[in-house]
Amino acid sequence: MYYDPFVLPFMIGLNILCIYLVVTYVRWIRSFSRADRHTILKNMISIKTLRACKEIFLESLVHHKIYRTSPFLGYMHMCFGLGWFLLIVVGKIESLVYHTSLFNPPYFAIFFRFFHPANEAFPHSNVFAFLMDLILLMILSGLALAWFKRLYSRLLGMKRTTRHRPFDRLILTVLWLIFPVRFLAESFTSGSRGGGSFLTHSAGEFFASFLPVESLSYPMWWVYSSVLGIFFLLLPFSRYMHIPTEMVYIFLKNWGVKQGRKFTAISKFQLYACSRCGICIDQCQLGSSLGLTTTQPVYFLKKIRHHEDYSQEIDNCLMCGRCENACPVDLHLNLLRLSQRKDYTHITKNTYTYIPAPRIPKARVAYFAGCMGHLTPGVIRAMRQLFEKAGIEYTFIDEQNGICCGRPMMLSGNYNAASIVVERNRTAILNSGAEILVTSCPICYTTFKENYHLNLKIMHHTEYIAQLISQGLLHPHASELRTVFHNPCELGRGNGICESPMQVLQAVSRPVPTKYDGKKSLCCGGSLANLHITPTQRSRLSEDALNAYLSYHPDVLVTACPLCKKTFAKNHHTVPIKDIAEIVAENC
Amino acid sequence: MNNIWGFTISSARVIDYDKNDRSFAQYMTDTVPSSQLCIGCGGCTATCTAGALTDFNIRKLQMLVKRGENREAGEQMHKCMLCGKCLLVCPRGVDTRRMIFAMLKYIDNQKL
Ligand code: SF4
Ligand code: SF4
Ligand code: SF4
Ligand code: SF4
Numbered sequence: 001m002y003y004d005p006f007v008l009p010f011m012i013g014l015n016i017l018c019i020y021l022v023v024t025y026v027r028w029i030r031s032f033s034r035a036d037r038h039t040i041l042k043n044m045i046s047i048k049t050l051r052a053c054k055e056i057f058l059e060s061l062v063h064h065k066i067y068r069t070s071p072f073l074g075y076m077h078m079c080f081g082l083g084w085f086l087l088i089v090v091g092k093i094e095s096l097v098y099h100t101s102l103f104n105p106p107y108f109a110i111f112f113r114f115f116h117p118a119n120e121a122f123p124h125s126n127v128f129a130f131l132m133d134l135i136l137l138m139i140l141s142g143l144a145l146a147w148f149k150r151l152y153s154r155l156l157g158m159k160r161t162t163r164h165r166p167f168d169r170l171i172l173t174v175l176w177l178i179f180p181v182r183f184l185a186e187s188f189t190s191g192s193r194g195g196g197s198f199l200t201h202s203a204g205e206f207f208a209s210f211l212p213v214e215s216l217s218y219p220m221w222w223v224y225s226s227v228l229g230i231f232f233l234l235l236p237f238s239r240y241m242h243i244p245t246e247m248v249y250i251f252l253k254n255w256g257v258k259q260g261r262k263f264t265a266i267s268k269f270q271l272y273a274c275s276r277c278g279i280c281i282d283q284c285q286l287g288s289s290l291g292l293t294t295t296q297p298v299y300f301l302k303k304i305r306h307h308e309d310y311s312q313e314i315d316n317c318l319m320c321g322r323c324e325n326a327c328p329v330d331l332h333l334n335l336l337r338l339s340q341r342k343d344y345t346h347i348t349k350n351t352y353t354y355i356p357a358p359r360i361p362k363a364r365v366a367y368f369a370g371c372m373g374h375l376t377p378g379v380i381r382a383m384r385q386l387f388e389k390a391g392i393e394y395t396f397i398d399e400q401n402g403i404c405c406g407r408p409m410m411l412s413g414n415y416n417a418a419s420i421v422v423e424r425n426r427t428a429i430l431n432s433g434a435e436i437l438v439t440s441c442p443i444c445y446t447t448f449k450e451n452y453h454l455n456l457k458i459m460h461h462t463e464y465i466a467q468l469i470s471q472g473l474l475h476p477h478a479s480e481l482r483t484v485f486h487n488p489c490e491l492g493r494g495n496g497i498c499e500s501p502m503q504v505l506q507a508v509s510r511p512v513p514t515k516y517d518g519k520k521s522l523c524c525g526g527s528l529a530n531l532h533i534t535p536t537q538r539s540r541l542s543e544d545a546l547n548a549y550l551s552y553h554p555d556v557l558v559t560a561c562p563l564c565k566k567t568f569a570k571n572h573h574t575v576p577i578k579d580i581a582e583i584v585a586e587n588c
Numbered sequence: 589m590n591n592i593w594g595f596t597i598s599s600a601r602v603i604d605y606d607k608n609d610r611s612f613a614q615y616m617t618d619t620v621p622s623s624q625l626c627i628g629c630g631g632c633t634a635t636c637t638a639g640a641l642t643d644f645n646i647r648k649l650q651m652l653v654k655r656g657e658n659r660e661a662g663e664q665m666h667k668c669m670l671c672g673k674c675l676l677v678c679p680r681g682v683d684t685r686r687m688i689f690a691m692l693k694y695i696d697n698q699k700l
Contacts, residue, residue: 344696351666354642371637371671404637404669412670412689421669528672531689534622535681566676 002115006222007107013229020236021244031265036257043255052254056247061085065328069279079142086135094128113186114221133199139179171238174231181224188217245272246329259332263339270331274301280323285523289544290537297323297333314340319529321493325519341413352420356401358428363395366434370441371404372562379440379562382585389588390473395432405444411529426452438464442490442561461581462560466500469507476508476587483509484554487521488561501560504580508587512552526567542567550575558583608656616653619690625680626650632674632684638667646674665691
């Protein structure tokens with residue numbers, strides 16, 4: 001029987017951790033709505049589970065999304081994630097090959113070198129020893145990088161690392177101790193009794209030359225078991241809770257549980273699945289332009305978790321989605337923020353009785369300019385021109401007496417009020433009998449898609465113009481203008497429309513590629529979702545974004561959102577800022 | 589007695605600064621300092637989505653609050669649709685939309 005009292009700390013820690021996790025997760029899952037639980041049951045035995053396993057491998061172990069931000073950082077996380085995983089798996093296989101029984105105690109594989117210091121050879125024992133040393137080396141190299149990162153976090157492609165509480169620092173130290181201690185324990189054992197491979201064997205011989213390794217090795221195994229045990233005990237109360245939680249979250253996500261606008265059990269999973277990697281920090285323009293460093297998701301989620309005051313952070317977010325787009329754990333950061341915004345208006349159906357019932361002429365295509373569209377008459381003029389050129393019969397929903405689409409209200413948490421406005425617009429759109437609804441405003445576009453439940457084709461004018469061109473209804477000529485495209489948050493990141501604007505721009509100009517193309521675009525600063533920053537701060541943010549684009553020296557800065565256009569144009573007058581519809585209309 | 593001067597004061601039209609409750613105005617100044625920058629140009633009102641359809645008037649709303657006529661302000665402000673157009677046209681950089689949020693929150697707390 002393989003047993004030694006030193007395994008106790010490890011076993012106690014592991015068991016308590018497992019019980020704690022199971023109890024917590026079961027409690028959370030039980031609070032899911034009936035519909036969610038039904039979805040889970042329906043999708044549990046399907047291809048989706050396999051997909052989740054693949055995602056867990058890629059995200060939780062290989063961390064392939066972090067590679068996008070920085071290969072160094074990706075490698076570092078992979079060393080820990082994949083390294084530790086392999087250490088366990090290969091170690092287990094090794095112990096099985098040796099022991100040939102499937103049921104050896106869990107600690108046997110972990111402390112294999114203690115119980116089996118290579119006194120007897122077994123099939124491929126050298127290969128296993130080599131592999132285990134290689135994996136340990138991989139982890140240690142990741143550890144070295146982590147140290148390095150603390151010192152020179154700028155070198156790794158990130159400007160700031162996350163600020164930690166003292167408790168976090170404690171568990172970080174424990175985590176960092178685990179592998180060096182394992183290395184020492186194995187080396188000392190190898191030094192006194194043989195075994196190991198290129199790493200631990202050589203190190204063992206080296207230590208044996210000047211240390212009493214014989215008497216040191218046993219205490220070292222005690223230390224190793226203890227740090228593991230302590231790590232397991234501290235884990236639920238630290239950020240490392242993300243390791244198990246992320247895996248469960250990936251399953252739930254793949255089984256179809258969605259984050260809605262309320263804070264529910266799935267939000268809790270996300271809260272704890274945040275690894276505090278800090279990748280969101282550098283994405284946030286509130287930080288880079290305004291020096292606000294408490295509102296980024298990593299801090300926001302932490303404050304919710306630790307029940308600190310986060311009332312200001314609730315309001316202080318542009319919901320630009322830049323952090324969400326970069327988050328390697330794929331958290332729904334915008335919705336999480338929104339779930340904290342409360343409805344405090346006292347608006348009833350009667351409040352808006354002043355809105356007249358619209359009388360809309362019928363047509364196959366309906367056009368909705370939106371509030372912001374009306375603030376930039378040039379965009380509406382261009383759209384009218386294009387409809388006419390293409391010979392399209394259309395009806396202009398909000399030509400007169402137009403009202404807001406409701407999204408600004410939703411973004412402030414006031415869904416109740418929004419639903420009334422939505423109903424008004426919805427009736428108008430349905431009365432028009434249109435099959436296609438074209439809008440100039442990406443904000444309206446999002447609402448129409450998400451909240452209006454319309455049974456017709458909804459298109460942003462960029463998509464529509466691209467379609468008109470490909471159908472041969474519009475024949476723009478290519479101009480010599482150098483254009484840089486600013487993809488509006490709600491269009492590119494929010495709705496994934498990145499191709500159409502590029503096709504259109506290529507047809508009418510010479511677009512200059514930038515590092516802000518597609519989903520990496522900046523926020524113009526005009527976002528209605530931020531309820532906190534002042535107009536002066538907005539201007540500074542938008543100036544920074546504008547300058548980033550203008551560093552590519554375009555003749556025209558093109559965007560596809562009237563709000564972006566207005567925001568940029570407010571502070572700037574030398575380079576023209578135009579909507580994509582205007583550029584096309586000018587070249588038709 | 590007022591007749592000595594050739595006019596009378598109709599009490600219904602008097603705004604008594606001493607009697608009016610100015611705590612709302614003070615709250616607004618504190619939470620949205622830029623509200624003090626307003627020059628009353630009316631740009632916000634001219635562009636207002638809600639104002640185009642009803643007698644809602646955001647410039648007047650600010651004035652009501654500043655004068656302490658809270659009840660009337662409280663009755664009016666819910667008509668705003670929070671669309672944000674006013675914010676974009678204001679030449680003085682008054683955070684009109686945030687002001688409305690602040691008012692709504694205040695009203696929610698006070699149950700005016
Ligand atoms: S929110 Fe996402 S990007 Fe930000 S720290 Fe958490 S896991 Fe990393
Ligand atoms: S959504 Fe935008 S503004 Fe909000 S925290 Fe993320 S990056 Fe910052
Ligand atoms: S946010 Fe309100 S006050 Fe401002 S323009 Fe829109 S409806 Fe009018
Ligand atoms: S546009 Fe600005 S300055 Fe003019 S009345 Fe409105 S808030 Fe005041």
